[in-house]
Amino acid sequence: xxxxxxxxxxxxxxxxxxxxxxxxxxxxxxxxxxxxxxxxxxxxxxxxxxxxxxxxxxxxxxxxxxxxxxxxxxxxxxxxxxxxxxxxxxxxxxxxxxxxxxxxxxxxxxxxxxxxxxxxxxxxxxxxxxxxxxxxxxxxxxxxxxxxxxxxxxxxxxxxxxxxxxxxxxxxxxxxxxxxxxxxxxxxxxxxxxxxxxxx
Amino acid sequence: xxxxxxxxxxxxxxxxxxxxxxxxxxxxxxxxxxxxxxxxxxxxxxxxxxxxxxxxxxxxxxxxxxxxxxxxxxxxxxxxxxxxxxxxxxxxxxxxxxxxxxxxxxxxxxxxxxxxxxxxxxxxxxxxxxxxxxxxxxxxxxxxxxxxxxxxxxxxxxxxxxxxxxxxxxxxxxxxxxxxxxxxxxxxxxxxxxxxxxxx
DNA sequence: AACAATATTGCACTCAGTGCGAGTTTACAA
DNA sequence: TTGTAAACTCGCACTGAGTGCAATATTGTT
Numbered sequence: 001x002x003x004x005x006x007x008x009x010x011x012x013x014x015x016x017x018x019x020x021x022x023x024x025x026x027x028x029x030x031x032x033x034x035x036x037x038x039x040x041x042x043x044x045x046x047x048x049x050x051x052x053x054x055x056x057x058x059x060x061x062x063x064x065x066x067x068x069x070x071x072x073x074x075x076x077x078x079x080x081x082x083x084x085x086x087x088x089x090x091x092x093x094x095x096x097x098x099x100x101x102x103x104x105x106x107x108x109x110x111x112x113x114x115x116x117x118x119x120x121x122x123x124x125x126x127x128x129x130x131x132x133x134x135x136x137x138x139x140x141x142x143x144x145x146x147x148x149x150x151x152x153x154x155x156x157x158x159x160x161x162x163x164x165x166x167x168x169x170x171x172x173x174x175x176x177x178x179x180x181x182x183x184x185x186x187x188x189x190x191x192x193x194x195x196x197x198x199x200x
Numbered sequence: 201x202x203x204x205x206x207x208x209x210x211x212x213x214x215x216x217x218x219x220x221x222x223x224x225x226x227x228x229x230x231x232x233x234x235x236x237x238x239x240x241x242x243x244x245x246x247x248x249x250x251x252x253x254x255x256x257x258x259x260x261x262x263x264x265x266x267x268x269x270x271x272x273x274x275x276x277x278x279x280x281x282x283x284x285x286x287x288x289x290x291x292x293x294x295x296x297x298x299x300x301x302x303x304x305x306x307x308x309x310x311x312x313x314x315x316x317x318x319x320x321x322x323x324x325x326x327x328x329x330x331x332x333x334x335x336x337x338x339x340x341x342x343x344x345x346x347x348x349x350x351x352x353x354x355x356x357x358x359x360x361x362x363x364x365x366x367x368x369x370x371x372x373x374x375x376x377x378x379x380x381x382x383x384x385x386x387x388x389x390x391x392x393x394x395x396x397x398x399x400x
Numbered sequence: 401a402a403c404a405a406t407a408t409t410g411c412a413c414t415c416a417g418t419g420c421g422a423g424t425t426t427a428c429a430a
Numbered sequence: 431t432t433g434t435a436a437a438c439t440c441g442c443a444c445t446g447a448g449t450g451c452a453a454t455a456t457t458g459t460t
Contacts, residue, residue: 011406011457018407039446050409055448124328128320131327152391159363160356167355191352196396211426211437218438239415250440261416 019057019067022047026064031111035065035118062125068112073133075100077140089141089154090196093161094189101181109181113173134162160196164188219257219267222247226264231311235265235318262325268312273333275300277340289341289354290396293361294389301382309381313373334362360396364388 025046029038040061044051058064079096087095116126138158141148148154168188172181225246229238240261244251258264279296287295316326338358341348348354368388372381 009458014457015407040448041446052410053408056407056409059448061447120328121324124321124324127327127331128324150391150395153395155367156360156363156392156395159367160360163356163359163363167359191350192356195350195353195356209427214426215438240417241415252440252442253438255417256438256440259417 018047018049022049022054022057023064023067027068027108027112027115030065030115035115035122062122065112065115065122066125066129068108069129072100072129073136076133077136080137080140080144083144085144089145089157090161090189090193092144093137093141093157094185097161097165097185098182101185106177106181110173110177113169117173130162130166133165134158137161160192161189164192218247218249222249222254222257223264223267227268227308227312227315230265230315235315235322262322265312265315265322266325266329268308269329272300272329273336276333277336280337280340280344283344285344289345289357290361290389290393292344293337293341293357294385297361297365297385298382301385306377306381310373310377313369317373330362330366333365334358337361360392361389364392 022043026038026043029043029046040054041051043064044054047054058067076093076096079099080092082099083092083095116122135158138155141154141158142151145154165185165188168181168184171188172179172184175184222243226238226243229243229246240254241251243264244254247254258267276293276296279299280292282299283292283295316322335358338355341354341358342351345354365385365388368381368384371388372379372384375384
């Protein structure tokens, strides 16, 4: 019954607002007090909802942070689809990532990235996220190059690409985000391509 | 009285025994009841220790499982050091892994591997472990080939190797461990090398 | 207005993990 | 042998994440 075409819907609007309010205040509190030091009670209260309601929107505390980059895997996959098919897969991935990179707020991203390094639990979640994205990239590549003689090739490219992405973000954050992320991405992918085209 | 050369030590022996008893009974309970369904109280009681003492040996529940492959990162690094320097880095990593693979009990390994897939938390920890191992491999490679013109090359090899390891283990487990892990490792590394030597 | 679906909340509960402190066992040396 | 420091064990009380349940409120539909 509900046409997903056009319907702002009061309910849906409220939902998005609440969702946004939780992630906003959650991030703010994490940044000011630290992740583990911030309780769900504090987040719920600051968000104007009950503790119980929080779990209606998120299924865990760490999801607040992961939500910021929630659609990333699918977004990269979609961006890959939009790339022209004449370029090499590895370039398609890079260009797809670059096309998304501009949409993110750098300060926000680096803040989240730093939080994700603050505890073992969050670090682990971050890496799991990369693996999930690797899977999404791999499928997107398979969809775009279905005739690829060896899917292993695309699997490798997906792995290496996500590795490069991880490396680029790491360096970007460690360097204090002086140079733009896009620069790091280009550099890292450049040397990746150089190594890929070399005989070991 | 005690020779300073070798000291079994009653204390140290007890410690190892207790450690082993906890991991053994923990694994057994996880396998029979599931990871989340097994409480620390149950593990402690079955291990003949108090709940509080458990936390003297492990700092979290998941550490019981991670302990089984605790030294893996360092072990791979050490095995890389022992490889002859005439082979390519990627082959050194493969051979290092192969030299270790035989030391593990296949049934035990696959059981643990399956448990590590059973919950999101454990999956994340597993991936974090791979990243940690990647770092260890990278450092080992840097130590063995210090003159490498580009460290990026070794970084890539470390990333790709661990990716191949992950892939090989995945397929091995998914195939129901019919063929030996070494076979999968060789195959996966083989196609990895083939792709590395190809112009994208 | 009636009715269904979705959203909000409180309460009580389980369980992982920590801080503290007291008691026990082992190592080691006077 | 005895004393003692260090390592180990344990109980207790506590915090905080996450869940099940069931009651109430809000929104969408007819």
